[in-house]
Amino acid sequence: MHIAPASPFTPQLPYVYRCMVFSPDIYQDADYKHFNQPLPDKLHRAVAKRKAEYLAGRVCAASALQPLGHTHFVVHSADDRAPIWPKGIRGSITHSKGVAMAVTTDQPDVLGIGIDIEHLMTDKQESELRGQILRDDETDAFTALGQDHEKPLTLVFSAKESIYKALYGVVSAFFGFDAAKLIAHDRQHLRFILTTDLHPTLPTGTAITVHYQSTHDMVLTECVHLNTN
DSSP states (O other), rough: OEEEEEOOOOOSSSEEEEEEEGGGGGGGHHHHHHOOOOOOOOOOOOSSHHHHHHHHHHHHHHHHHHHOEEEEEEEEBOOOOOOOOOOOEEEEEEETTTTTEEEOOTTTTEEEEEEEEEEOOOHHHHHHHOOOOOOOGHHHHHHHHHHHOOOOOHHHHHHHHHHHHHHHHHOOOOOGGGEEEEEEEOOSEEEEEEEEOBBBTTTTTTTEEEEEEEEHHHEEEEEEEOOOO
């Protein structure tokens, strides 16, 4: 499989990132050995597309760790599927239709990072999935977002994925899309508040900011959870 550095985005968060394009249609299991990555046991029976996505994400992660002094590190997955980073490192991985990215940092005030790349949903998908992604009390803020962005649900979906990744390391439990409520936006940020107590340090009403940017067919969202104590 071909994996090469290329990026449609420059992340706004000031951390190490690596973005690559890959070609899942020509994936072979031997590609894992070629890129010095182990094929996880749990993926042996997975479809080629899933194996290719996982490999591309891990290649990005390994490359993003090198500037932080971790060469040849293999980012395995925990039982909950979360990446296992080196001690003192926070990071996030995402992939979508031939594009993969990883972000890493060793800054001690960072408790978690979440990034997410999504290709734009079709109008039908946005209509069908709206009830699963949006809260009823997000209607006004979502309508305002739709006046500035052609595919607002794709953007909100991606943002909530990034929020989940950024907070999960502290929360250590699943929480759904309804845990975050969109309240406002500008040209580069989406503003949310938590609607439930996720952790003693993340009570209801906690403000969450998500950075975002878009191309003609993709969006990138980024969220960082900082220790403010």
